[in-house]
Amino acid sequence: MTQRELDAVVGAASALELFHAAALVHDDVIDSSDTRRGEPSAHRRFADRHADHRWAGDAAGFGTSAAILLGDLLLGWSDELFDDAIHELGDAQRARAARRLFNTMRTDVTAGQYLDVLEESAWVERDEQELLDAARRVVVFKSAKYSIESPLLIGAALGGGSEAQLEALSAFGLPLGIAFQLRDDLLGVFGDAAVTGKPSGDDLREGKRTVLVALTRSRVSSSVRRAFDELLGDPELNTEQVLMLQGAMRDSGAVEEVEELIEREVRRANAALDEASLAPEAIAALRQLTARVTDRDA
Amino acid sequence: MTQRELDAVVGAASALELFHAAALVHDDVIDSSDTRRGEPSAHRRFADRHADHRWAGDAAGFGTSAAILLGDLLLGWSDELFDDAIHELGDAQRARAARRLFNTMRTDVTAGQYLDVLEESAWVERDEQELLDAARRVVVFKSAKYSIESPLLIGAALGGGSEAQLEALSAFGLPLGIAFQLRDDLLGVFGDAAVTGKPSGDDLREGKRTVLVALTRSRVSSSVRRAFDELLGDPELNTEQVLMLQGAMRDSGAVEEVEELIEREVRRANAALDEASLAPEAIAALRQLTARVTDRDA
CATH class of the missing domain: 1.10.287 (Helix Hairpins)
Incomplete structure (x- = not known):
């Protein structure tokens, strides 16, 4: 360089x-x-x-x-x-390419943020499938593109990466970004406040409508679902109620399903690297990133 | 062009x-x-x-x-x-010059907005002179540079204006921008809601600490000033209270003083045009702008 x-x-x-x-x-x-x-x-x-x-x-x-x-x-x-x-x-051409990616990233993440805020309120109108689709869309726009894919692409554009290299970085970055956010959703509910720097259960008090939440709701009985909806998003949740919500997520098998989703996305990200025409040092660094992003507790 | x-x-x-x-x-x-x-x-x-x-x-x-x-x-x-x-x-050079002006404009107006918000709260700690200085600073940063001076300079930079031309546009735009905001302050208090599109007295309910307010406070007795401070910024102000505040501003002579300030700034703006090395059509257009900005009721 x-x-x-x-x-x-x-x-x-x-x-x-x-x-x-x-x-x-x-x-x-x-x-x-x-x-x-x-x-x-x-x-x-x-x-x-x-x-x-x-x-x-x-x-x-x-x-x-x-x-x-x-x-x-x-x-x-x-x-x-x-x-x-x-x-x-x-280099005007590279500069323009990087600028376009930066512009798109800003729009994507802001729209993703809006979808997130919207779903915290508008979920009452959605059926189970719509809820899951909406939660996935938020993951992609608010987080996956923003946190991993776009920064990689911007760096590649600045370095004069080929179209094939940019495609490989997308094929790696997007699933890794999804895995990153799914891990974040788990940490938002089960994370240790001393490590994450956020009060434990904060996502539950905010009523974030994550993939984890959508999967839990689709896996429990309608009476548990009603109790779940009643509590989720209540800013005054006490410790006992947080534990109850955590229990429903775990017992329903939703936590396990999210862990499996994370593994699947990480496999996809790694597979993209197997075929990527990138320098060996770059591939080694990206594999390290994969581990850091998905096996973390903060 | x-x-x-x-x-x-x-x-x-x-x-x-x-x-x-x-x-x-x-x-x-x-x-x-x-x-x-x-x-x-x-x-x-x-x-x-x-x-x-x-x-x-x-x-x-x-x-x-x-x-x-x-x-x-x-x-x-x-x-x-x-x-x-x-x-x-x-034209990369003109583009860079315009971009720098745009960047400065954004920072200036955002900082000016903060100073405005700050003074709505922090005025209690200021003496009369500090209040007037703070109100003037808000006028310059939040409004004068942003509304008039910067757009003119950006246009001039795009058109390849000389340094002398940019200076002339500053010497014209800054005082005109000040006059524009002082007029706006008067309209915020005395404007007709049907014309301005904002409820009458809204600036009083918000408690904006304008030059008009600072001048009023420095011109009334301490007992009137206390009553004035009590009412200004109360979101629940009724019509009678709005009329009382308007009366204090008018009777103290502060309204007249602001009108004189507007005239003085407009004279300054016009004088800058007298000496400016700009095209006659440009000067004619700017003189029209002066009239539109300062003699308005919305």
């Missing part, structure tokens, strides 16, 4: 980090999450500042407003950084 | 419109405004949709979340459109 290419990749990766920071700041507002990575979330910090100073008006409202604007600022800066990075490259 | 330049300017102008739409969607969330241009605001529409479908959870929360994401989507699309537009031009 030339120095220019390296600078461009580091710049683009930094831009993705800033974009992600923006998404998290807005996400925490949307989910009313008070913590992020074990620390107070951005809107919480602004609200605390308001309260500490005894400013006029509503502290929570100020926190939300300031966090919306902080996210907007970070979105702009991410874009600025990305633009500078692809200019560093001095 | 060549066809390419024209396409680039139209594309960039469309990008600014989309950026503005994003800012308004987020702004209405921040200000809890239920209407925009006489129609329900975006978050209100999403909340209504939630209520109409009897979806699960909280309609208002869904409205806020969806509007945050809609704004994010529009921010991304605005950027995408701007990028395409400057590429149309086929």
Whole structure:
């Protein structure tokens, strides 16, 4: 890799980090999450500042407003950084290709986020199959493309990857991204708060309509399903109720099915690497990524 | 102007419109405004949709979340459109210059918005002079640069304007932008709802700490000031209370002072045109803009 290419990749990766920071700041507002990575979330910090100073008006409202604007600022800066990075490259064609991928990624993840938020509310209108389809769509758009596939493609475009190489990276990245999110869904319900940095059972209090939830609902009796729906999404869930929901997920066999889905997607990702015309070092690095993404507890 | 330049300017102008739409969607969330241009605001529409479908959870929360994401989507699309537009031009140097101005504009207006939101709360800690300085800073960053100066500079950069021409457009645009916002502040308090599309007195219920407010407070007795502070920012203000606040602003002479400030800034803007080395058609168009921006009732 030339120095220019390296600078461009580091710049683009930094831009993705800033974009992600923006998404998290807005996400925490949307989910009313008070913590992020074990620390107070951005809107919480602004609200605390308001309260500490005894400013006029509503502290929570100020926190939300300031966090919306902080996210907007970070979105702009991410874009600025990305633009500078692809200019560093001095190759207009590669720069355009990377920019298009970046644009698509932003649209995909924002639409995916909306679908996620929508399903937290609109699930009441869906039948079992629609619920599962919707949950899968959220996984693909909100997470799989965004977290793994798009960053790989952007890097490849900056490095002048061939069309076949980009296709191989998609064939690897998309299933790995799905596996990543399915693991995340399990951690959101069963994860250890001390390791994940998020209170245990937070996804249950938010009422996220994950694949895990859709599979559980399709596997339990209608009376258990009613009790399940009643509890899921209640922000006041106590420990006992969290344990009850966790139990239903485990006992129904849904957890096991999700674990199997993860394995299947990982196999797909690995199989894509077997046939990929990528440098051996690249393939070795991607195999390491597979292990890190799917066997984790945070 | 060549066809390419024209396409680039139209594309960039469309990008600014989309950026503005994003800012308004987020702004209405921040200000809890239920209407925009006489129609329900975006978050209100999403909340209504939630209520109409009897979806699960909280309609208002869904409205806020969806509007945050809609704004994010529009921010991304605005950027995408701007990028395409400057590429149309086929002139890398002009494209870079326009992009830098666009980047600065985004940061300025977002920071200005934050200062505005901050002052709605933090004013309790400020003395009279600080309040006036803060209100002026908001006018410059949130509005003057954003609404007038930056769009002019971006257009000029796309057209290959000289440094002297860009300076002349700044010297014209910044004071005109200040006059524009001061007029907006007056309309926010005294405007006719049927014409502005915003409920009358809305700025008073939001508690916007405008130059008009700062000047009023510095001109009234401390007992009137206390009553004024008590009412301003109360979302439940009734008509009588709105009339009382309007009366204090008028009787104190603050309204007249703002009108004088507007005239002074317009004179400055016009004087900048007298010396500008711009085409006569451009100068004529800018003089028309001056009249449209400052003598308006919506």
